Amino acid sequence: DIQMTQSPPSLSASVGDRVTITCQASQDISYYLNWYQQKPGKAPKLLIFDASNLETGVPSRFSGSGSGTNFTFTISSLQPEDIATYYCQQCDNLPLYTFGQGTKLEIK
């Protein structure tokens, strides 16, 4: 099975900072990687699909890149409403919809 390793597990940053989260797959998954945002007490929300495609309605400060085994999720300028836990999810080795462990983002 493919393992997804996210880092860091938690992150503290200031409003306006550039924030980067990484996700590493245990084997090549091409570009089959999605990113989700989960705010406390809420359901996850799709932000990025197929590694770099922004979901409709999602602010352009969010972006994704990468292919193969190494992927990056970036918030170009952190806003207070971005406080959440972010998850990557591989979709190459279906029907195993494996998630990363999550990165909890806090405001400094």
Add this chain to the structure above:
Amino acid sequence: EVQLVESGGGLIQPGGSLRLSCAASGFTVSNNYMIWVRQAPGKGLEWVSVIYSGGSTYYADSVKGRFTISRDNSKNTLFLQMNSLRAEDTAVYYCARVRAIAVLDYWGQGSLVTVSS
């Protein structure tokens, strides 16, 4: 507008059974892949089960043989029958629509299942 509304969660004793429902609107369940994802208290997301539009079903090893995913096309509703429940099944259970076989684009609000004596 696409909406998913889960129901059926609650407190159940170990070894008991529970059936979760996920009522969909704004799209047809049977034309899509549908998935159940759970989240134990303070933990990350774990996929539980998926049903393909053609009817094929798949399960995580942790629930295989105990959980059954199904759908009622006439009610446009997804179900998760959970038997032989264990304490480690305690979680919020989310249903989600799967777009293009791989992207979880719409999620329900979640239903809490607590397995405890």
